Amino acid sequence: QHKFWETQPVGQFKDLGNSTLPEGPIEQPTPLSEVKQEPYNLPNLYEWTVCDMKSDEVCNEVYILLTNNYVEDDDNLFRFNYSKEFLRWGLTPPGYFQNWHIGVRVKSSKKLVAFITGIPVKIRVRNEVVQMAEVNFLCVHKKLRSKRLAPVMIKEVTRRIHLENIWQAAYTAGVFLPTPVTTCQYWHRTLNPKKLIDVGFSRLGERMTMSRTIKLYKLPNSTSTRGLRKMELRDVPQVTRLLRNYLNRFIVAPTFDEDEVEHWLLPQENVVDSYVVECEETREITDFFSFYTLPSTILNNQNHSTLKAAYSFYYVTNRVQLMQLMQDALIIAKRDDFDVFNALDVMENEPILKDLKFGPGDGQLYYYLYNYRLNNVLKPSELGLVLL
Numbered sequence: 001q002h003k004f005w006e007t008q009p010v011g012q013f014k015d016l017g018n019s020t021l022p023e024g025p026i027e028q029p030t031p032l033s034e035v036k037q038e039p040y041n042l043p044n045l046y047e048w049t050v051c052d053m054k055s056d057e058v059c060n061e062v063y064i065l066l067t068n069n070y071v072e073d074d075d076n077l078f079r080f081n082y083s084k085e086f087l088r089w090g091l092t093p094p095g096y097f098q099n100w101h102i103g104v105r106v107k108s109s110k111k112l113v114a115f116i117t118g119i120p121v122k123i124r125v126r127n128e129v130v131q132m133a134e135v136n137f138l139c140v141h142k143k144l145r146s147k148r149l150a151p152v153m154i155k156e157v158t159r160r161i162h163l164e165n166i167w168q169a170a171y172t173a174g175v176f177l178p179t180p181v182t183t184c185q186y187w188h189r190t191l192n193p194k195k196l197i198d199v200g201f202s203r204l205g206e207r208m209t210m211s212r213t214i215k216l217y218k219l220p221n222s223t224s225t226r227g228l229r230k231m232e233l234r235d236v237p238q239v240t241r242l243l244r245n246y247l248n249r250f251i252v253a254p255t256f257d258e259d260e261v262e263h264w265l266l267p268q269e270n271v272v273d274s275y276v277v278e279c280e281e282t283r284e285i286t287d288f289f290s291f292y293t294l295p296s297t298i299l300n301n302q303n304h305s306t307l308k309a310a311y312s313f314y315y316v317t318n319r320v321q322l323m324q325l326m327q328d329a330l331i332i333a334k335r336d337d338f339d340v341f342n343a344l345d346v347m348e349n350e351p352i353l354k355d356l357k358f359g360p361g362d363g364q365l366y367y368y369l370y371n372y373r374l375n376n377v378l379k380p381s382e383l384g385l386v387l388l
């Protein structure tokens with residue numbers, strides 16, 4: 001069934017629920033001298049390329065490949081449209097490896113036709129912090145699909161990760177593979193009902209008129225949390241402490257240091273936005289939230305070409321209820337002209353989504369670990385990890 005994945009050190013279907021197998025690495029590391037030193041072979045017309053995401057020209061080529069060939073919804077109405085600034089941000093965190101940004105070009109024309117990336121990340125699984133890679137942006141040009149290019153790309157990124165003495169990875173996908181750590185549900189909060197209905201993102205409910213729908217999704221004009229403001233550079237140490245502490249309550253979560261918090265959470269226009277709650281008496285930061293900007297191209301619509309979506313990212317709640325914090329996130333996203341606010345049922349999201357008028361989407365997101373076995377499938381609420 002899975003000619004490639006059956007050969008990989010991932011949890012296999014036949015082992016599900018077999019708790020005699022120990023938790024942890026499936027394979028032991030090998031000496032680096034035993035890691036294959038040359039790249040895997042590509043079909044003859046193609047060649048490997050390292051993509052320098054700091055180069056505008058290369059970043060643009062990657063952007064074009066993904067804009068035209070990356071993930072679509074089940075009905076092919078929308079395709080993710082990660083911006084160039086977003087891709088550069090997402091792929092150049094502290095300690096990144098340029099040679100984990102792997103492209104495939106046509107030898108003759110040099111056209112970029114496939115891509116896969118890794119970035120380094122420390123992820124805690126239960127009590128153990130493991131140096132891992134996050135693998136993302138796997139893409140093969142539509143005209144080259146089903147030729148078993150993806151397994152070669154995955155093996156090549158694995159090889160380059162191994163050469164840095166890293167033996168585990170985390171990744172997410174909309175497809176079901178051997179075997180998920182957990183299965184998450186996408187939820188959507190309508191901000192611009194008319195546009196969402198016009199483009200087929202959502203439908204007018206039964207016995208609902210457009211004006212009743214607009215009223216249903218109306219939000220207050222201003223946020224309600226006292227002391228809420230945009231995150232600044234000086235907040236990095238406090239936000240890091242809060243986040244490290246908060247993420248401890250989940251079974252699988254990243255551990256961020258200050259450099260990583262600065263990279264991942266400091267606001268960048270049209271990429272990522274973060275807000276902190278500052279206590280008016282003590283000037284301490286008590287809570288914060290963030291979301292990232294990921295528009296989708298609307299395929300075949302006369303009136304609209306892009307859907308502006310915000311995705312809930314990391315947050316910490318202490319003094320303020322998550323419900324109120326997230327409602328303020330919705331108000332800010334609406335003010336900033338987003339059409340929809342998306343969230344997964346990870347962390348503590350699940351209980352508040354319905355009350356905030358989120359509805360379940362038609363997409364699921366499966367989370368996976370490479371070369372790390374867990375005894376049980378986790379609940380989404382046991383996961384403190386959000387990938388781009």
Ligand code: NHW
Nearest residue numbers: 002003004005136137138139140145146147148149150167
């Ligand atoms: S998920 C988004 C993936 N990208 C897209 O969906 C874009 C649109 N689709 C495409 O470009 C986020 C192609 O359809 C792709 C497959 C390239 C997806 N993950 O070449 P073949 C990520 O980027 C398996 C993993 O003929 P294709 C996460 C499939 O099951 N495997 O297919 C990436 C089959 O294997 P099987 C996937 O359609 C994580 C084989 O590929 C997959 O032309 C990567 C078929 O290959 C997916 N999303 O190209 C893993 N989609 O065993 C990282 C298909 O079933 C692992 N497949 O026969 C960790 C590595 C690092 C370890 C370090 C220690």
Ligand code: EN5
Nearest residue numbers: 072073074075173174186188201202359360361362363388
């Ligand atoms: C790795 N980092 O399917 C990413 N999106 O629900 C790769 N549906 O937007 C993994 N089909 O339900 C990608 N509207 C996996 C996701 C791929 C993209 C995807 C889904 C997630 C999505 C929308 C549009 C569906 C269009 C038809 C959807 C319903 C919204 C409605 C609003 C009102 C209340 C009920 C829900």
